[in-house]
Amino acid sequence: MDRVAPEYYGTSMVRPDDFDAFWDRILAQAERIPLQPTVKFLELRSSTEVDVYEVHYDSLDKVRVAGWYCLPKERKGKLPALLQLPGYLQDPPIPKEWAADGYAVFFAAPRGKLRSRAQFDPGYPGLLTHNIVDPNTYGYRGFFIDAVRAFDFLLSREEVNAGRIGVTGSSQGGALALVVAGLRSEVRAAAAGAPYLCGFMDAITLTHTYPYQEIRDYLRLYPEHESAVRRTLSYFDGIHFGPRIRCPIMVNIGLQDNVCPPETGYAAFAAIASEDKTLYPYDQCGHDAGSATHSALIDAFFETHLKR
């Protein structure tokens, strides 16, 4: 059977009526927990151009979350800033290159990642289906808030220009960029690559690859939970954060993406409410989503929105 062209596929995921209330409630819960950041200078990782710090902060359920914070060694006045968010399997790297280019950069390691594993660690595979029958305890509930709180960390920094903070990431990082842009109106600009966690239940029919395969594995063993799973995921679907996104945003996808199907990337882009949004679909590209050429466009995009 011929496949529907990815741009016309749409999504079967339905945004719950109480989606906004659900997230406003969780944000209010998180608000009551002081960030309590610790910022430790790392001489070993710092260079002649960049100072590197290891940061920890409190997040939902009082989970202590880590991240790398990089600042240009030479700085005048307040800095534009970037929040970088990790892929599903990625160990958050130290983002020295962006700092060398004049940004204050924070690369978050949400709960379960290296350095943030002490209180929560469903593993990989594992995170995607952790408590998946209950939206109130689903693994990504805290994980999403950890990303939001990483943005709050940047907002709290004296050296950062609070009006010029962008968010970016690819794959899971792309999904998290949508989430943070949807939950924090202070985001000045966002760049999301190959967004994962979008159109969950579509993705598991479109592709038989991990990480989405985790959901297929789960439903193979527990088919009776399918409606509960769909319901939970409807609160966490990146597509459903789109109507809350008002900042300038760019999205890049690979038309042969075997991890995050391009169909779901198109659906995520269509849902974004921002009037300043651009989609870059890359033919002959997989989960890289054209990064070899697209990275220069991201540089220029943030240069425009955060530096000028």
Next chain:
Amino acid sequence: MHPDDFDAYWNGVIQELKQVPPAAEVKEIPLRSTEYCTAYTVRFSGIGPYRLFGYLSIPRGEGPFPALVYLGGYRSVVEVIPQGDANEKRERYLIFSAASRGQRNADRPYEARVPGLLTEGVEDPATYIMRAWVADCCRAVEYLLSRPEVDRERVAAVGGNELPLLTAALYSGLTHVVAEPVLFYRALERASGTCAYPLEEFNDYLRIYPNRRAAVAKTLSYFEPLSFAPMVEATTLLWGHSESAGPLAAALKGEVELHSSEASRYRDGVYQEKWLARQLGLGKPVLPAHWQV
């Protein structure tokens, strides 16, 4: 620089490994099994002794099966099969994804830090963590070859760095290798031209300990893929450009195909799957839906 005691160093590692029984413990994991394969966790011992881990996936039906062993990924996570691979590969190949010490599920009591792992103990070849990582890869291959379901004529080690090559040099039985020279190949020379991790780990370390440069260089000389290449008889797909990886390709004893990335995970992925399928006698590769044209 090829150290004079290169062979003695690695013979010592292999001898040490022989002293440690694998003591494998295999448990089925129904959650990761399918109608076409059965999944298991495998716990086994390496030098130290230290308890290691792997995901084993065996096709249902009559074997023996061609086998793929995924080795030594430079990150904390070890997957059942690599992200993005068609799960249906597990119907055709026996697949073993091995964790070296410090990676997830092999991270108690020792948790690997990334970044940090690449320079852990690097001041001394005897304490360098990668000595144990290579031994862990050898032990993983040894375990794989102990499985009666494996077709010993078709066993490929696959990885995104040089560890499959080093393993193939030290432990016989691998018929094919897929590798990329990114960690150890002319490491300090390449590190000096980049600020990107993982090679930046060497730069970080030498900024703090500049007087240890000679010691680091000596340790890394035991891990230089050029020194292992003449011992690699397996047919190899080596990722890299001819101008950089050409000397390594030329030094490999077995048949080698040097192939440059096209900066597309789709094109590169299809190329590798076709290469593996052709080399291991499967004919058509097993591709994910979005790679099927």
